[in-house]
Amino acid sequence: MFDLDELLAMDLDLVHVCTPVQTHLPIARSAIEAGVATLVEKPVTENREELEELQSLADRHDVPVSVVHQHLFDPAVRKARRRIQDGSLGEIRGVNLLYLGLTRPDEANRGTWVFDLPGGEFEEGLPHPIYLTLGTGGYPRDESGIQTLTTLVGDYGGKFSYDNAQVQYATESGALCSVTMSSRGQPERLLHIQGEEGSLLIDLVTQSTVPVTRNYTGSPVNKARKNIDGSMGLVKGLFENVKLVAENSYSDDWESAKRLRPHYYQIDAMVEAVRRGTEPPIPLEEAWWTMTVMQAIRDASTEQPVETMPVD
Incomplete structure (x- = not known):
């Protein structure tokens, strides 16, 4: 102590x-x-x-x-945000995130203190998908436009009010953003960023990205080309990830470590901001919107809960 x-x-x-x-x-x-x-x-x-x-x-x-919103500093997400900021995807029109297989509310991975939360351990993990959506799609146009839906599938003896949640909102620029979060099942993390000039489909588990930069509809040849381009994107992502892991394995320097580990990357950026006297990498405004969405989920779970057949 x-x-x-x-x-x-x-x-x-x-x-x-x-x-x-x-x-x-x-x-x-x-x-x-x-x-x-x-x-x-x-x-x-x-x-x-x-x-x-x-x-x-x-x-x-x-x-x-x-x-700490470290998954905004995952390798694939860093690249995606750079493409959003440099305009290569064009105006962002939508962000959709599937964040499935989160921990059940009644499992104390981080300590029993999580049981004081309405959604238990499940709720403790919700900031990750929420800030990923905010950090790639943008903030809601206003608080009243945040729409939420929750369900309670498991039987937890009345201890928790939800174990699944869905959120959608529109940004100031008119982009439509949505995120679906569920407990149980196998983990799946898929982020789709749609721009006017191109789109990205990011597998957050494997850190691979499939870009969509052309119209693949209209002919069998185009449809086949989509499969080829998608496969090439996955292979490219695989080699990039292997390179990152190899660099980190054979070198114990900080630069190699932070490129692979998002926590390290954000801490390094925060230290640099303090040293230079510049703004932190994650503004408290983003934390405010994350908490606002979290509160909307809590409100939905208590005011209009959708209960389904309990599952053991």
Whole structure:
């Protein structure tokens, strides 16, 4: 164990808060009031009110604060975001994410503290698909436009209110974004980004990307070409991933490690932002929208729950 006051009395540049979510705000508050830059694991706080207090503290003390949204720094997602930002996909018209096979609500992978959440362990993992959708498709046009649906499939003795969730919203530019999240079953993570000039289908498990840059409809030849181009995209992704793993295996330098591991990549970017005095890689605005979507899911699970036949 450590004494937080003793820790903060040292000459620190950055604190990384990796504790149960119920403790995030008090620990972060102490760090911010001590003038120490703070990086908080997801979910950033228990609710939006706590997050707004965190933002107020950061503004008042002029201390950089950010949240860990590490899967935005996965190799395939980094490349996709660069293509979005450089305009090579054209105007983004839609983002659809399937995030299936999440942990059941009643399994305590991260500790029994997750059982205090309405969705248990399942809910603890929801920030990942939510921020992936926000980070690639953009933020909702407004809070009232967020549509949510939840179901409760498992029988947990009344301890949890949902174990599946679906969210959709429109961005300011008119892009339609949706994310489907389910517990049980085999893990599947598929991200489809549709632009006017091209689309990307990303397998987040294998970190492979299949680009769509032409119209494949209209003839059997075009349809066959889609299969060929798709296969080439998968093979290219395989070789790129093998190269990353090989570089990391034969070299213990930080640069190789961070290219492969998204946590390392984001921490490195946060450290660099603190050193240079620039904005953190993940703004608290993104954390706010993540918490807003999370709250919409919680509200849907208690106000209009959709219960199905319980499954053991």
